Amino acid sequence: MNHASLSSIFLDSLLINNFVLSVFLGICPFIGVSGKFATAWRMGISVIFVITVSSILAYASNLLLVTLHAEYLRIITFIVIIASTVQLLEMFIKKTSPLLFRALGIYLPLITTNCAVLGVALFQTAREYSFAQSVVFAVGASAGFALALVIMSVIRERLELSDIPDMARGTALVLMLAGILSMAFMGFAGMGGGA
Amino acid sequence: MALIHEPDAPAASAGESMEAFFNGLWNQNPVFVQVLGMCPTLAVTNSVRNALAMGLATTFVLVCSNTLISMVRKLVQKQVRIATYILIIATFVTIVDYLIKAISIPVYKALGAFIALIVVNCIILGRAEAYASKNSVGKSMLDGLGMGVGFAFALTCLGSVREILGAGSFLGIPLFGPNFQPWVLFLLPPGGFLTLATWLLIFSAWKARSKRKTEVLEEIAA
Amino acid sequence: MIMRNVVYALLPICAFSVWLFGISALASLAAAVASCVLTEHLICRIGGRPATVGDFSAVITGLLLALTLPPGFPLWMTAVGGLIAVGLGKMLFGGLGFNVFNPALVGRAFLQAAFPIAITAYTPAMAVNRFLEFIPTTLTLPFAQPLVLTEWIQRVRVDAFSGATPLTMQKFDHAATDVMPLFLGKTAGSAGETSALLILLCGAYLIARKFMDWRIPAAMLSSAFVVSAAFYLAAPAQYPNPLFVLFSGGLMLGAMFMATDMVASPVTPLGVWIYGGLMGLITVIIRFLGGLPEGVMYAILLGNAVSPMIDNLTQPRIYGARKKEAAKA
Amino acid sequence: MSATTQSPQARTxxxxxxxxxxxxxxxxxxxxxxxxxxxxxxxxxxxxxxxxQRNQEIIMKETVAELLPGVEKQVIYGVQPSGEISVLKSLDYTGPRLFAGYNGSGALLGVVLEASDRGYADVIRTMYAYSPAKQAITGFKVVELKETPGLGDKITSDPTFLANFQNLDVRLNADKTSTAHPVTTVKHGTKKNPWEVDAISGATISSRAVGRALDKSTRDLLPIVNRNLSRIEKGE
Incomplete structure (x- = not known):
């Protein structure tokens, strides 16, 4: 059992221990998809969607594994759940809302290998979150991912016009920016710790 | 971030096998050149010990999964290819998870969820797709070993800088005496980003220089 | 032209900090400026770019950096801060006019994360012999740890002036400082942040000559005031009064001279207000609810980070969007 | 990462x-x-x-031995929600655990308990030794923390701070339902009472987290320890 309050879990996963800037999860899509604002926010929404759904499924399947005493199948189960969630969501969105599918469609398959999705499932299990706590954690963590992604994309769009040294272009620049953002997010540390 | 596709080589000579190994270590280094597997690269490199442990664990999974995938490569239809690969990779990750826990609990706690997250390390699925599914067992094993060692090498590079500057020690051994002022930043998340960015800068500067050199040499030759 | 006037506006603040903290503050200012200018010069040379040192912006970065550091901060760390400020905060993005964040604050954030103990080692203002001897930590050898100052502070302090800053005392001991000394500035703190009055006057000079957007400090200060007043009214015993929040710490200096960095702040009129309001809000939240006594630096860096987004959101609608709106109406 | 899912265009x-x-x-x-x-x-x-399991037991045993010098035998109890205690065979237990330590002749040296609370960066987990005879905390160790190196992590090493826990008064109140005085963290250098924790200056948040953790754990668990003391003393 974990006694953390829902609001502190949300704040913690959104800002204090931001998945990208402080826990280092989902760095690859963060670097890869943060070039354009238009793609970044769509990716962000897709990730919030997928992480929340897969977190709920992971919670349910973990209950099943614990009752079966088959905890050693956890990693396999989670990765299968995530992969199939993504597949099902893709089909579901395609059927129900072609408009949404056109906006998010190409990002969905990319999410399977986003380690933030598996990270949420693993963390909520390790921390023994209850169902409500798991959902709040999943929403907070994925919204934190989306926040970092969107902030980075707008900065990068602005930097397209600037005179960046050739050597620093590309991944190195994104990482440097992430480093500065990560320093800025350190200001939130200690919140919820009670002064 | 496109994966580099090696040409299908029909027969493997000793030289080619070694090439498969050194390819991952240097020319196609997964971290410095291909920029893959960033999450563990940043997350567990705040000490050399953790970096080495993560490097070894990843190498183990890479070699095993590459070998097994290469063994079954002719049997696997393309529709179920990815599913099979993920299943195999997840198996070896589960194994390495228990092995580390059995060997050392402090290391297990320090690496935390990042052991399980080897499953989604793009290097492993990437090698399975791009190499092991097309090459012989021996070569795939060497390719996995080369990539794994290259990954471990990169992690150690980062871990050394972060531990030396951030704690004034190497593998836990103090280097500078008690008066040294540690730069705590390097143990914290921003230090991970900045150190990796600096390594990438150094690498690209070095590559740019050697490229210029060959150009000059070619000009002279011409 | 603007740059040189900013330097003029900063000079009285620098002079006051030297009067308050002595030659250590002077050495710190010199080290920061030298490090910033040198870094910019070297990067321009190595990168084969035209020299830009003459535009005074590196000098401003150096002065601002030194003014936000404790007066006895080791000079070698100050120099590292200057290097990071100009190297990482400015030249990496292509130099003047392209920086995403305020360079001085990038340098300071780096120092805060790298040397968290040294950067919170404050010394009392008006120490005896401050024009004759350095604060012992100032001359720490490079890469060495600075001394602990407890005994030295006991020896040099003049009556009530202790080493702790008003913010630290408020946060951890719930000991309030009167507003008047805060306003005038004879308190411990970072070298240039102590006198709210002087900073207001110097800022007013820049505003009067139209070198600075008055709306940013106005928005930031009023938002900090309103938010902290809400906290104060809800729980007066727990939170300090809003005037204390305005005049303590780096809020005044940050709002006047750092949040107003033209390149790193939004350009749309509405965006400017949102940007300032957001920074005031974050400052108060970090001060009241976070782990650190001061949050201005983080608030401004976060403000800088979202300022391109604020611009995007508040930009006058492009043609297509406006048509849609018209159709709806 | 994009390539792994996009490149499957059958090359074979x-x-x-x-x-x-x-x-x-x-x-x-x-x-x-x-x-x-x-x-x-x-x-x-x-x-x-x-x-x-062996690794986990070794680590736990070493910690208990460190907190209770001279310990030769250890018994682990699990506290059930009802407040009853029972001897545990393995460490796998989700409720609070008590680690009773005995010397060579079988006399109870003390009980080691767990306490945790949120610090600056994440949860700080600690263990402390409680002596029912002295009605005091006699030992303390941080077992897990992610506090800022060089600042918050001083709670593991600062000698003046650790001296707090060599004899910290946690005696029970008159009706034995809780501690008589809450464990409180005070500003560095102002400790007056034996139940106060002298904070580390500059690491106030981490110090306070330790105080809160101990306070909560002692309030909840010490009455249970004392109620079952006769059983614990016999090691059954």
Whole structure:
């Protein structure tokens, strides 16, 4: 059992221990998809969607594994759940809302290998979150991912016009920016710790 | 971030096998050149010990999964290819998870969820797709070993800088005496980003220089 | 032209900090400026770019950096801060006019994360012999740890002036400082942040000559005031009064001279207000609810980070969007 | 990462016969791969079960021995929600645990308990030794923390701070339902009472987290320890 309050879990996963800037999860899509604002926010929404759904499924399947005493199948189960969630969501969105599918469609398959999705499932299990706590954690963590992604994309769009040294272009620049953002997010540390 | 596709080589000579190994270590280094597997690269490199442990664990999974995938490569239809690969990779990750826990609990706690997250390390699925599914067992094993060692090498590079500057020690051994002022930043998340960015800068500067050199040499030759 | 006037506006603040903290503050200012200018010069040379040192912006970065550091901060760390400020905060993005964040604050954030103990080692203002001897930590050898100052502070302090800053005392001991000394500035703190009055006057000079957007400090200060007043009214015993929040710490200096960095702040009129309001809000939240006594630096860096987004959101609608709106109406 | 999912454009040309292969073949393949994987996992799980438990026990035993010098025998109790205690055979227990330590002649030296609370960066987990005879905390150790190196992590090393826990008064109140005085963290250098914790200057938040953790744990668990003291003393 974990006694953390829902609001502190949300704040913690959104800002204090931001998945990208402080826990280092989902760095690859963060670097890869943060070039354009238009793609970044769509990716962000897709990730919030997928992480929340897969977190709920992971919670349910973990209950099943614990009752079966088959905890050693956890990693396999989670990765299968995530992969199939993504597949099902893709089909579901395609059927129900072609408009949404056109906006998010190409990002969905990319999410399977986003380690933030598996990270949420693993963390909520390790921390023994209850169902409500798991959902709040999943929403907070994925919204934190989306926040970092969107902030980075707008900065990068602005930097397209600037005179960046050739050597620093590309991944190195994104990482440097992430480093500065990560320093800025350190200001939130200690919140919820009670002064 | 496109994966580099090696040409299908029909027969493997000793030289080619070694090439498969050194390819991952240097020319196609997964971290410095291909920029893959960033999450563990940043997350567990705040000490050399953790970096080495993560490097070894990843190498183990890479070699095993590459070998097994290469063994079954002719049997696997393309529709179920990815599913099979993920299943195999997840198996070896589960194994390495228990092995580390059995060997050392402090290391297990320090690496935390990042052991399980080897499953989604793009290097492993990437090698399975791009190499092991097309090459012989021996070569795939060497390719996995080369990539794994290259990954471990990169992690150690980062871990050394972060531990030396951030704690004034190497593998836990103090280097500078008690008066040294540690730069705590390097143990914290921003230090991970900045150190990796600096390594990438150094690498690209070095590559740019050697490229210029060959150009000059070619000009002279011409 | 603007740059040189900013330097003029900063000079009285620098002079006051030297009067308050002595030659250590002077050495710190010199080290920061030298490090910033040198870094910019070297990067321009190595990168084969035209020299830009003459535009005074590196000098401003150096002065601002030194003014936000404790007066006895080791000079070698100050120099590292200057290097990071100009190297990482400015030249990496292509130099003047392209920086995403305020360079001085990038340098300071780096120092805060790298040397968290040294950067919170404050010394009392008006120490005896401050024009004759350095604060012992100032001359720490490079890469060495600075001394602990407890005994030295006991020896040099003049009556009530202790080493702790008003913010630290408020946060951890719930000991309030009167507003008047805060306003005038004879308190411990970072070298240039102590006198709210002087900073207001110097800022007013820049505003009067139209070198600075008055709306940013106005928005930031009023938002900090309103938010902290809400906290104060809800729980007066727990939170300090809003005037204390305005005049303590780096809020005044940050709002006047750092949040107003033209390149790193939004350009749309509405965006400017949102940007300032957001920074005031974050400052108060970090001060009241976070782990650190001061949050201005983080608030401004976060403000800088979202300022391109604020611009995007508040930009006058492009043609297509406006048509849609018209159709709806 | 994009490439891993996008590059599967079949680069390995398959003969048409394989293309036509029925899904039976696919299922057979997946089945056999799963079988191999399952076997591998179960074998590893079985063979590492014992070493892992042994490792965990060794670490716990070492911690208890460190907190209760001279300990020769240890018994672990689990506290049930009802407040009853029972001897545990393994460390696997989700409720609060009591680690009773005895010397060579079987006399109770003290009980080691767990306490945790949120610090600056994350949860700080600690263990402390409680002496029912002295009604005081006699030892303290941080077992898990992620506090800022050089600042918050001083709670593991600062000698003046650790001196707080050599004899911290946690005696029970008159009706033995809680502690008489809450454990409180005070500003560095202002400790007056034996139940106060003298904070580290500059690491106030981490120091306070330790104080809160101890306060909560002592309030909840010490009445239970004292109620069951006769059983614990006999080690049953």
């Amino acid at each position: 040309p398959k003969p048409p016969a394989a293309e036509a292969a029925s899904s039976v073949k696919m299922i057979r393949l997946m089945g056999s791969v799963s079988l191999i994987c399952g076997l591998l996992i179960v074998t590893t799980y079985r063979s590492t079960l014992v070493p892992i």
